[in-house]
Amino acid sequence: MDDPFVVGIDIGTTKVCTLVARVEGERSLRILGVGIEPSQGIRKGTIVDLAAASTSIARSIEKAQRTSGLEITSALVSLAGSHVASVNSRGVVGISGGVIDELDIARALEAAQAVAIPHNRQIIHVIQRSFVVDGQDGIRAPIGMHGYRMEVEAHIITAAESTVENLRQCVQAAGVEASQFVLNPLASAEVVLSETERTMGAIVCDIGGGTTDLAIYIDGDIWHTMVLAVGGNHITSDIAHGLRLPIDQAEEVKKKYGHAVESEVAESDVINVRSFGQEGPAQVNRRELANIIEARVEEIFQLVLQEIKRSGYDGLLPAGMVLTGGSSLLPGIRNLASTVMGLPVRLARPENLVGLTDQLHSPAYSTSVGLLHWALLMSETGLVHERRRSPKGGLLDSDKIKDFLRRLLP
Ligand SMILES: Nc1ncnc2c1ncn2[C@@H]1O[C@H](COP(=O)(O)OP(=O)(O)OP(=O)(O)O)[C@@H](O)[C@H]1O
Ligand SMILES: [Mg+2]
Known part of the structure; x- marks a missing residue:
């Protein structure tokens, strides 16, 4: 009866990542299939173009099927966006x-x-x-x-029905049923948060391309969740405007030379860029680039701080912040976060992965890998084998419902 595979589809603003893993032993996963595809038709975590989004999701699923040699029929799907x-x-x-x-x-x-x-x-x-x-x-x-x-x-976490149904439809168009939706930061937390942090009180902050996903854990439980509609794409767009560059060049410059703290960049550092209206490459001070980045990143952390204060749980987070997501790769971001938040900050990414994991060690894949952990959490309760069942129905029969209820009821 047992289906020892778990599947997650992380539908992000910049990439779609489908992962297939085999459950080995009680708690370990071997990643067998990986399908990473640039996202299209998704902005700030939500679908804005059904056809384009369906295509990138289908491609990602197809790649994961090819690499694993398995046919995917159902999967856990990540969910984000300011509608949550x-x-x-x-x-x-x-x-x-x-x-x-x-x-x-x-x-x-x-x-x-x-x-x-x-x-x-x-x-x-x-x-x-x-x-x-x-x-x-x-x-x-x-x-x-x-x-x-x-x-x-x-x-209780709720989402706009139309947005959820759009996601379901896009996944279904690729022949896969979304057995459950998992809020981005909850998936990431399964990968990046230690038991001690979870118990002591900590906030997970996943800064992706279009969203910043937050989850506050205290006493081992989830106390507050929030999705902010701001992320790395905003930094790129600021660079594009500030240095008058095409978006793709701004993105490249950010990844190659970006720094989140202006004062940590040497005054003599210069970079070559090709701005609009310029015949050839022009020199720009790297500090100027860092200045643009710092302003936006600081704003993001100010928003995060506001959100923590609004939740009423500030002062209850001695373990501080665990920072992940693709944008956490920016040099200097940890220091800036710590200064703005007044909290200890740690950078985290998926670790101890087994199988086809070459690309997955980046913080950009915390949510993707987290979905598999979430599925594993449920497979312990026997639910993963009934993935087609409506999430709200039939839960009362399970013997192992106790463990499951401890964390969530989908
Ligand atoms: N080396 C780097 N330096 C700075 N930023 C980076 C680097 N590498 C990736 N990024 C940024 O990370 C972002 C993508 O992160 P991630 O893959 O976590 O987002 P996503 O899951 O697609 O989006 P979201 O979760 O917001 O919907 C992009 O904005 C990209 O520019
Ligand atoms: Mg993401």
Whole structure:
């Protein structure tokens, strides 16, 4: 019955990455198929051109099928964009038998979902945080406890239904069913966050091309998630405007000579660029380039800081920030982040990968690899073998529901 493969499709603003892995032993993955393809028709994490997006997604899937020799029928799909929102909610149930079981928890989570969610939004994740049993709060694992009334505190992530359906349609056009959508920063966190950071309190910040994805973890659980519609493409576009360069040249200059801290660049450093209206290459001070980059990157971290403050969890993040995503490759970005945020900052990327992993050691692939880990998390609960099932249905039969519910209910 068991299907020992997991598949993830990371649909980013700059690239689509499909990965196929075999589950080996209990917790390890061997990557067998990789399909990386430049994105088209996607802006700021959402689809703006169905045909173009479908084509790049189909190509990515096709490549992963070719390299793995496997046919992909269903996959976990990443989700981002400013249409994603999260709310905290409570669900209350009475305990009939006096002892709390899995069914009671599922009922409580069901009740928590009864918050007013507009009809044009879809629930993507329902994540339990903690429980209150007969007035006693802070309970982490209530199964087996005695009680008459149980309350669950849940974090609910919703997304615009039309946007989710567009994504589903694009994936389906390539013959693959999206078995579940996973919010970008939650996937990345599975790869970059250590258990200690997760427990102590830390924020994952994945700066990609079109979005900056955030997830706050405290006490081992997800407390807050957010997607900001700003990323590396904005830096490139600032460079293009500032130095009057075509976008593709600005992107190249950024990757080759970019630095996030102007004062860390030697005054004598010059680079050659070919600006609009210029006959030949002209010399530009590298500090000028760093100045443009620094302004934008600082703005991004100011937005992140604002978001942390708005969440109310500032002061609860002693482990600081774990920075990933393609834009975290910018030299100097760690120092700048630390200065703006006033937090310790660590750079992270997928590590200890096994199999076809040559390209995947970059921070740009944290979400892609994270999707596989997310799938693995569910395969432990036996759900990956029923990938075609509607995410909300039939969960109550699973024996291993306890582990699964600890983290999420799709
Ligand atoms: N060496 C580098 N220096 C600076 N920026 C870089 C470097 N390499 C990649 N980037 C930037 O990283 C971004 C792409 O990152 P990533 O692949 O994580 O994004 P994505 O997943 O496609 O997009 P998103 O998640 O935002 O939808 C691009 O803006 C690119 O310019
Ligand atoms: Mg991404």
